[in-house]
Amino acid sequence: MRRSAATGPLLQPALGQFDQSPAAECYAKVDGPTGCRGTMADTVSEQIAALSDEDWAIREEAATLLGGLKDARAVLPLTKALRDPDRAVREAAVGALSALGAVSVPALSGCLTDPALQVQEAASAILASLADARVLMPLMQALGSRDWIVRMHAAKGLGRIGDAQAIPALMPLLQDKVKAVREEASSALASIGAAAVAGLVEALQHEDWLVRLHAVEALGKLKSPDAVDPLLRALFNERDSAIREDVVKALGTIRDVRAVDYLVVAMKEPGLRLLAVEALGHIGDRRVVPLLRRVVEGVPLGEPRDSATPCADGWTDEMATMGMAARALGMIADAVAIPSLIIALRNTITRSEAAAALTKFGPTVIPSLLPILAKEQDENVRYHVRETLTAVGWRAGRV
Numbered sequence: 341m342r343r344s345a346a347t348g349p350l351l352q353p354a355l356g357q358f359d360q361s362p363a364a365e366c367y368a369k370v371d372g373p374t375g376c377r378g379t380m381a382d383t384v385s386e387q388i389a390a391l392s393d394e395d396w397a398i399r400e401e402a403a404t405l406l407g408g409l410k411d412a413r414a415v416l417p418l419t420k421a422l423r424d425p426d427r428a429v430r431e432a433a434v435g436a437l438s439a440l441g442a443v444s445v446p447a448l449s450g451c452l453t454d455p456a457l458q459v460q461e462a463a464s465a466i467l468a469s470l471a472d473a474r475v476l477m478p479l480m481q482a483l484g485s486r487d488w489i490v491r492m493h494a495a496k497g498l499g500r501i502g503d504a505q506a507i508p509a510l511m512p513l514l515q516d517k518v519k520a521v522r523e524e525a526s527s528a529l530a531s532i533g534a535a536a537v538a539g540l541v542e543a544l545q546h547e548d549w550l551v552r553l554h555a556v557e558a559l560g561k562l563k564s565p566d567a568v569d570p571l572l573r574a575l576f577n578e579r580d581s582a583i584r585e586d587v588v589k590a591l592g593t594i595r596d597v598r599a600v601d602y603l604v605v606a607m608k609e610p611g612l613r614l615l616a617v618e619a620l621g622h623i624g625d626r627r628v629v630p631l632l633r634r635v636v637e638g639v640p641l642g643e644p645r646d647s648a649t650p651c652a653d654g655w656t657d658e659m660a661t662m663g664m665a666a667r668a669l670g671m672i673a674d675a676v677a678i679p680s681l682i683i684a685l686r687n688t689i690t691r692s693e694a695a696a697a698l699t700k701f702g703p704t705v706i707p708s709l710l711p712i713l714a715k716e717q718d719e720n721v722r723y724h725v726r727e728t729l730t731a732v733g734w735r736a737g738r739v
Contacts, residue, residue, distance in 0.1 A: 621668025670697025
């Protein structure tokens, strides 16, 4: 029998008498169809019984311990604990069932259709983390749940399982009313891989802009070369500016050189310029180095955005683009860009980004930076030069 730490000496004689009574003997057994039987000689049975204790703290502790004991007998009692009125107990049961792993999957699969939504939510969350192929169909059915949390976890679980059978069931969730569900569906389709490309490319023509947006995001995450041409068409045919911005990001993520010329054209549009420069940096094609050098040196490109409406801190898009160009040159790391980045060190707009970019070249930049350290009067410039030199391995007094 469990005793509270607060049990006082006055109660000890009474408890001692109870321990010898028939009632105590029955308390220490599991009730079956014919009454008290099956002595609880092991810890697992004791903790299973404790899940019914009137004290929530004892129930919580029991659920936690059962997770550590890793005994399959605890699965059904723990699934019942998902209905516990106390949140702490329910969370402990979730942790325990997750720790039990594969043995808990069949029971949790049945919980996906439980009348209590809190049980469905807990079961779907655990199954999403376990990613067991045995629940492929139940998770696909759970995508139709009226509870968005269940839909979200089901989508995540299907993405982790990675079975292409889930693609048709996941596609409609790209237009789910809840953003978290849409994002999980997009990530799941990307996780499934090449089999999802055709459906996502088709979704680029969907009438709902949210579907097109999340299709672009998923194609970017997939990094499939097959997505490049459809994305390039979307770059110039899409009406929604937010989607076009995500197309540029996706092309940078895929890093296919076929996109380079199109991104250079996109740089002429103020709303896409910053993102296009970043994408070109990710792709890493050295052909764009001369163009990026011009940007970092402040040579105007295309039509400027309305300069009368700078950001709240006075930072304009053109300034941000110059900094991004410095970062992109660091990504590409072509030594011909070093002189432009040295120039950018003297510009407060690009100084920090230029210094960070120069570190990407390694010791190659040391001969270019040492004269600046020796002659420069601006302490801020000298600081960034010292930081860059240190980052590439130079130490004072050593050539």
